[in-house]
Amino acid sequence: MDHPEPKPVSRGLGELADGWKHQFKPLEPIDVRKTGTASELLAAMSKTAFSGRSLGEAADILYKMATDEKCFVVGTFAGAMTIAKQGLLLTEMIDQGILDAVVSTGALMCHGLIEQSGHTHFRHDPQWSDEKLYDAGYCRVYDTLELERNLEGAAEIMQHVLGELPTDRTWGSHELNWRIGEHVRKTVKGRGILQSAAEKGVPVYIPSLTDSELGLDVYVHNLIAAEQGRQPVQVDLLRDIRDYYERVSKAERLGIFTIGGGVPRNWAQQIGPLGEILDRRTGGKHGGFIRFHYAIRICPEPVHWGGLSGCTYSEGVSWGKFVSEKEGGRHAEVYADATIAWPLLLRGVLERMGRV
Secondary structure: OOOOOOOOOOOOHHHOOOOOOOOOOOOOOOOHHHOOOHHHHHHHHOOOOHHHHHHHHHHHHHHHHHHOOOEEEEEEEOOOOOOOOOHHHHHHHHHOOOOOEEEEOHHHHHHHHHHHOOOOOEEOOOOOOHHHHHHHOEEEEOOEEEEHHHHHHHHHHHHHHHHHOOOOOEEOHHHHHHHHHHHHHHHOOOOOHHHHHHHHOOOEEOOOOOOOHHHHHHHHHHHHHHHOOOOOOEEOOHHHHHHHHHHHHOOOEEEEEEEOOHHHHHHHHOHHHHHHHHHHHOOOOOOOOOOEOEEEEEOOOOHHHOOHHHOOHHHHHHOOOEOOHHHOOEEEEEOOOHHHHHHHHHHHHHHHOOOO
């Protein structure tokens, strides 16, 4: 039996909601002539809409994370951020004490090592074909060029560091990165991610180490070592999980700052499920409930592709990774190009902290 469609209810002007009655937050038009600093601009953006509002809200959360002395902040980084000349942003976050741990792709750290050891990246000329680039020894990353000569320079650093490593024990990626950082600090002038991380005692984890030139350098080192009758460098990435878990589990509150997605994001976030698994499978002897209270993500990946890099923090709540907003968690997801949003965000927050 068909049901008749409900008829619209006629409403007088006095019956229409005005927004104030229901305590919705009012928006304000942005006036760039009244925003003299990046911090003021972000504050104004937080009262607008779309990604501008998200970025303004992210500034509030990052400031809260950075100034919360009981919050352990993890930074995760994917994408070609160092070859895109964003490396000093990550370096600055370490130097300013904003990050307590870093999780990264190997490629990002490799290109960063190249940059921070005195080599240069170049702008791509579209008139050069990719075949011509290959023949000349250039590797293209979108609109930027990495040089094979640069990669060989990074390999020389790696071979020096690997050659000095004791072979009677295993090494996690964070331990390898600490040794690289210490070596570059002593041999190269200037700032860089691994130098600052080594100086500040901030661990840098590369969960997918073999998916990078750095991992390939370890493989080549071990192959040559075997042919020469020397012992190989033993890499055990489970050491990273243990070290990361021990650090995170001691924190009263957790924050996560994410550029992109990929393995670094998931590896850092899976500490929540790990805590529950340990608690459940050891009868409470190990583990517990570990969730991130603060979370910021800058990534253009949309949700509807279904990939991990686009999954929302709300989805992460269902995995036990985040404190929900109903429970007091604070999350900001900025769907934007990090090379645009990240510099503005960091500059504004540093201004609020009185660090510039």
